[in-house]
Amino acid sequence: MIRALTIWLMISVAPAFVKAGDTLRVGASSHFKSIKAGLLQAEKGDVLLIEKGFYAEGTILIDKSITIAGVGRPVIDGENKHEILQITADSVLITGLQIQNVGVSYTKDFAGITGEKVSHCVIDDNILLNTFFGIYLKKAKNCRITNNKIVGQAAKEISSGNAIHLWYCKNIEVLNNKVNKHRDGIYLEFVDSTLISHNLSEHNLRYGLHFMFSNHDNYIGNTFRNNGAGVAVMFSKQIQMIDNNFLNNWGAASYGLLLKEIYDGKIEGNTFSMNTIGMYGESATRISIAHNDFKQNGWAVKFLGSSMDNEFTYNNFIGNTFDLTTDSGRNNNRYIHNYWSKYTGYDLDKDGYGDVPYRPMKLFSYIINKSGSSIILLRSFFMDLINFAEKVTPVFTPATLVDNSPLMKPYHD
Amino acid sequence: MIEFINLNKSFSKNLVLDNLNLNVSEGKISAVLGPNGSGKSTIIKCLLGLVLPDSGQILFDRQPIRNTWQYREKIDYLPQIARFPENLAISELIKMITDIRQQQGDSEALIELFELSPFMHKKIRHLSGGTRQKVNILLTFMFNNPVIILDEPSSGLDPVAIIRLKDLIHRERDNGKTILFTSHIMSLVEDLADEIIFLLEGKVYFQGSKEEILQFSDKPNLENAIASIISGDIPDPLKKKHLANYL
Amino acid sequence: MIKILKYTCFDMLRSWWSYAYFLFYFVTSATLLNFSADASRAITSLMNIIITLCPLISTLLVVMYYYSSREFIELLLAQPLKRSSLLKGQFIGLAGSLSLSFTFGLLIPFLIFGLLSSENIINLSTLIGIGVLLTFIFSALGYLVALHHENKIKGFGTAIFIWLFMAVIYDGLFLFTLVLFNDYPTDKIALGLSFLNPIDLARIIMMLKLDISALMGYTGALFNSFFGSNTGLIISVAASIIWVIFPTHLFLRKAARKDF
Numbered sequence: 001m002i003r004a005l006t007i008w009l010m011i012s013v014a015p016a017f018v019k020a021g022d023t024l025r026v027g028a029s030s031h032f033k034s035i036k037a038g039l040l041q042a043e044k045g046d047v048l049l050i051e052k053g054f055y056a057e058g059t060i061l062i063d064k065s066i067t068i069a070g071v072g073r074p075v076i077d078g079e080n081k082h083e084i085l086q087i088t089a090d091s092v093l094i095t096g097l098q099i100q101n102v103g104v105s106y107t108k109d110f111a112g113i114t115g116e117k118v119s120h121c122v123i124d125d126n127i128l129l130n131t132f133f134g135i136y137l138k139k140a141k142n143c144r145i146t147n148n149k150i151v152g153q154a155a156k157e158i159s160s161g162n163a164i165h166l167w168y169c170k171n172i173e174v175l176n177n178k179v180n181k182h183r184d185g186i187y188l189e190f191v192d193s194t195l196i197s198h199n200l201s202e203h204n205l206r207y208g209l210h211f212m213f214s215n216h217d218n219y220i221g222n223t224f225r226n227n228g229a230g231v232a233v234m235f236s237k238q239i240q241m242i243d244n245n246f247l248n249n250w251g252a253a254s255y256g257l258l259l260k261e262i263y264d265g266k267i268e269g270n271t272f273s274m275n276t277i278g279m280y281g282e283s284a285t286r287i288s289i290a291h292n293d294f295k296q297n298g299w300a301v302k303f304l305g306s307s308m309d310n311e312f313t314y315n316n317f318i319g320n321t322f323d324l325t326t327d328s329g330r331n332n333n334r335y336i337h338n339y340w341s342k343y344t345g346y347d348l349d350k351d352g353y354g355d356v357p358y359r360p361m362k363l364f365s366y367i368i369n370k371s372g373s374s375i376i377l378l379r380s381f382f383m384d385l386i387n388f389a390e391k392v393t394p395v396f397t398p399a400t401l402v403d404n405s406p407l408m409k410p411y412h413d
Numbered sequence: 414m415i416e417f418i419n420l421n422k423s424f425s426k427n428l429v430l431d432n433l434n435l436n437v438s439e440g441k442i443s444a445v446l447g448p449n450g451s452g453k454s455t456i457i458k459c460l461l462g463l464v465l466p467d468s469g470q471i472l473f474d475r476q477p478i479r480n481t482w483q484y485r486e487k488i489d490y491l492p493q494i495a496r497f498p499e500n501l502a503i504s505e506l507i508k509m510i511t512d513i514r515q516q517q518g519d520s521e522a523l524i525e526l527f528e529l530s531p532f533m534h535k536k537i538r539h540l541s542g543g544t545r546q547k548v549n550i551l552l553t554f555m556f557n558n559p560v561i562i563l564d565e566p567s568s569g570l571d572p573v574a575i576i577r578l579k580d581l582i583h584r585e586r587d588n589g590k591t592i593l594f595t596s597h598i599m600s601l602v603e604d605l606a607d608e609i610i611f612l613l614e615g616k617v618y619f620q621g622s623k624e625e626i627l628q629f630s631d632k633p634n635l636e637n638a639i640a641s642i643i644s645g646d647i648p649d650p651l652k653k654k655h656l657a658n659y660l
Numbered sequence: 661m662i663k664i665l666k667y668t669c670f671d672m673l674r675s676w677w678s679y680a681y682f683l684f685y686f687v688t689s690a691t692l693l694n695f696s697a698d699a700s701r702a703i704t705s706l707m708n709i710i711i712t713l714c715p716l717i718s719t720l721l722v723v724m725y726y727y728s729s730r731e732f733i734e735l736l737l738a739q740p741l742k743r744s745s746l747l748k749g750q751f752i753g754l755a756g757s758l759s760l761s762f763t764f765g766l767l768i769p770f771l772i773f774g775l776l777s778s779e780n781i782i783n784l785s786t787l788i789g790i791g792v793l794l795t796f797i798f799s800a801l802g803y804l805v806a807l808h809h810e811n812k813i814k815g816f817g818t819a820i821f822i823w824l825f826m827a828v829i830y831d832g833l834f835l836f837t838l839v840l841f842n843d844y845p846t847d848k849i850a851l852g853l854s855f856l857n858p859i860d861l862a863r864i865i866m867m868l869k870l871d872i873s874a875l876m877g878y879t880g881a882l883f884n885s886f887f888g889s890n891t892g893l894i895i896s897v898a899a900s901i902i903w904v905i906f907p908t909h910l911f912l913r914k915a916a917r918k919d920f
Contacts, residue, residue, distance in 0.1 A: 250872070252884065276874065296700070297874075298871065298874025298875070299874065318698070318701075319698065319700055319701055319704070321870075321871045321874035322874065341701055367835070367839070370839065370842065371838045371839050371842045371846065373838055373845075373846040373847045373849070373850040373883065374835055374838045374839070374850070375874065375875060375883075376850045376851070376854055376860075376864065376883075377831055377834060377835055377838075377860075378863070378867055378871055378874065378875075379704075379707065379708060379711075379863055379866070379867065379871070380831045380859075380860070380863060381708070381711075381712055381827050381828050381831065382828050382829075382831035382832050382834075382835065383831070383835075384708070385828070424919070458919070458920070461737070461738040462737070462738075462743075463734060463737050463738065463919065463920040464919040464920065465917065465919060482740055482741060482742050482743070483740060484740075485738065485739060485740040485741075486740040488738070490735070490738040490739075492731060492734055492735050492738070494731045495731075496729070496730075496731035496732050496735075497732055497735075498667075498671045498674075498729065498732060499675075500671055500674030500675050501670075501671065501674070505670075509667050510739070512663055513663055513664070513667075513736070513739050513741065514739055514740060515740075
């Protein structure tokens with residue numbers, strides 16, 4: 001289904017491909033023995049078919065609007081020295097290749113496929129192995145990165161790059177890619193109006209997905225798991241975060257979703273499961289957080305006092321060690337109609353909402369903020385006692401941090 | 414066979430056995446008598462290894478008993494209070510003690526003697542005090558060992574059972590066993606004891622036959638003799654004689 | 661020893677205690693499984709019950725059993741038996757039969773509800789493991805108390821105090837210490853103090869299964885190496901076993917020097 005959609009989109013956004021061009025063959029038994037030789041002869045609208053084989057030709061510059069398609073997955077090798085494909089023309093389509101062994105540089109961002117100041121490029125169905133950066137677009141517009149598999153070998157943050165890196169881009173679609181073992185899985189800086197959808201980002205050192213200074217972007221239906229932290233959204237506005245999975249991000253500075261200085265977004269229908277902190281907010285403002293599942297996280301939500309005017313509705317908080325914590329004595333967010341599995345109230349009028357309020361922040365969360373090692377007293381009888389005392393008369397936790405009408409049963413849509 | 418040598422024991426500053434020396438006569442029935450707190454049950458418990466003496470030693474078959482337990486295979490003991498696991502039936506209790514002692518016991522004759530067969534499958538908790546004591550006696554006498562120690566054997570028994578108990582004890586003596594018992598019932602002592610061991614203030618004050626104790630106390634019966642010893646108007650020579658005898 | 665163990669178990673099997681204890685856990689875990697949305701939540705609640713109740717019941721039961729069978733213990737001590745074998749046998753018999761009641765009470769509802777996913781099996785067996793360890797630890801402490809006090813009232817009082825101290829008061833003092841030394845790195849103190857209380861240890865073993873994601877949130881390096889690997893589990897279990905051996909050794913030593 002997604003594949004069909006992709007093909008349809010490919011045709012519709014890149015009309016240049018529809019126009020019939022010549023087909024040039026590259027391969028050991030073909031007319032052109034090297035890619036570079038084929039490229040030299042190609043003209044706008046041509047198709048360069050690369051046959052199965054091994055090609056190590058250093059950096060290959062693509063400065064014509066052509067299609068490069070692999071037949072039987074040819075291997076293009078950078079010998080750990082070079083950046084490999086460099087696109088400078090618009091409307092380039094690259095598909096069916098295996099691109100491997102990108103050089104590592106501390107001064108230049110070498111990538112498997114680089115596109116600079118291009119538009120309408122399509123990078124589809126390629127395998128990128130042992131990359132420094134995988135796919136790197138600078139100042140690109142209207143491009144599509146789809147169905148690629150990008151596997152790096154990142155060991156240290158300083159000497160690793162990102163699988164998909166977008167810088168000053170607009171209208172990009174990143175769909176259905178698998179990104180692995182880089183610094184960040186997908187990185188966006190100054191990227192607007194972009195869709196990140198149905199990608200799988202895992203085992204990256206830092207973030208599965210990382211937004212910086214990017215506005216009006218959507219990311220939908222992605223899965224982020226076992227990354228240093230799931231997704232970081234920083235200094236951005238109007239980001240829609242929908243139906244994603246944030247799984248298994250463990251560690252002291254590890255989050256499912258990190259929000260920092262962001263405004264007016266939507267976080268809906270996501271699943272946060274088995275993270276040290278499910279969602280962390282620092283100066284996150286006016287975000288609607290609804291219909292999410294927070295399951296078995298250490299802390300489902302940690303929102304610092306600088307986060308204001310956010311609204312949590314119809315979320316399910318199930319089996320988290322702590323549902324909520326904040327560092328402030330005041331509460332500036334609204335919590336209503338959420339399901340809290342720790343809720344012990346009743347619903348006498350049978351309207352589906354509990355009749356007594358739920359206080360998601362426990363005194364213990366407050367104590368842990370003060371003295372981290374006291375986490376070792378988790379689940380002790382003594383902690384239950386003082387939590388209960390605090391619940392009856394809140395002294396240390398914000399008195400208004402309360403869900404006055406909690407759901408009795410988990411929300412299902 | 415059983416010898417107490419220079420035995421001392423105090424319970425938190427309370428001196429109970431004061432350098433006690435005693436040689437229990439073999440093949441006889443000996444009654445241990447004395448006022449409350451004179452150390453009767455303490456010497457029995459010391460002999461059984463329940464109480465550990467502060468100093469001195471106990472010889473059983475000329476072997477010191479300290480830190481050993483095998484010698485108890487030769488002792489059958491009847492405790493003063495018959496308390497058994499409430500949830501066991503008598504038959505199970507018999508099996509259990511037989512199993513623990515690893516000795517062949519003969520309970521049939523005793524069950525008949527004390528008319529216990531209707532109770533064999535009842536739980537201990539449903540039994541009366543007298544019946545429990547019969548069970549207690551049964552558990553003691555069913556094994557065939559050279560030494561029998563009885564702590565207040567007649568308590569809670571009806572007269573018929575007491576008569577049968579006495580017969581039983583005599584029979585065991587006639588089989589050559591050494592029997593040591595304590596009792597407050599003077600008639601029982603009179604009927605049973607071949608020898609009386611009288612304890613006072615943690616020492617053996619007198620050890621000898623009934624006839625001797627009557628003779629020296631110059632009283633008509635044992636009860637009065639004992640009473641006069643306890644109240645202190647017994648001629649000194651008695652004490653001296655027997656201490657001299659002993660030493 | 662094996663014989664005494666056998667008869668103690670047999671005696672316990674005949675007493676309503678075992679059944680009441682079994683029934684309590686059966687009903688509790690069945691109810692929790694029935695009313696909780698998922699098994700892991702029921703396991704969390706069960707853990708809270710187990711780490712408070714197993715210690716209480718085992719201490720009290722042992723103290724009670726000892727006092728009520730005191731005369732029978734004397735009778736048994738007069739038999740050709742080694743003193744330590746008798747007490748060891750009884751101790752293992754008591755703690756063992758309590759553990760059995762507890763294990764079946766917990767396990768059967770899970771079987772009935774068919775909640776045996778591999779995750780549940782791991783959590784449930786951890787739960788049963790800590791329950792059994794606590795039962796043995798506190799049974800040994802119970803013997804220690806009972807052998808120390810001839811007076812029943814003092815014995816029960818001490819037993820309840822020990823439980824109250826370990827289950828509640830200790831953690832209060834613990835927290836107070838951590839807050840007091842807040843300016844210093846406290847993870848060594850925190851780990852150290854946990855090892856001195858078997859209930860805390862049991863809690864930690866369970867946390868390693870249930871709350872590992874929260875535990876990783878603390879930045880202490882010692883914590884991370886302790887909780888982040890199997891080392892934590894191995895050390896905690898080893899420490900709990902020491903907690904079984906140590907009081908057992910103490911009460912056997914006490915018994916060896918005691919006048920019955």
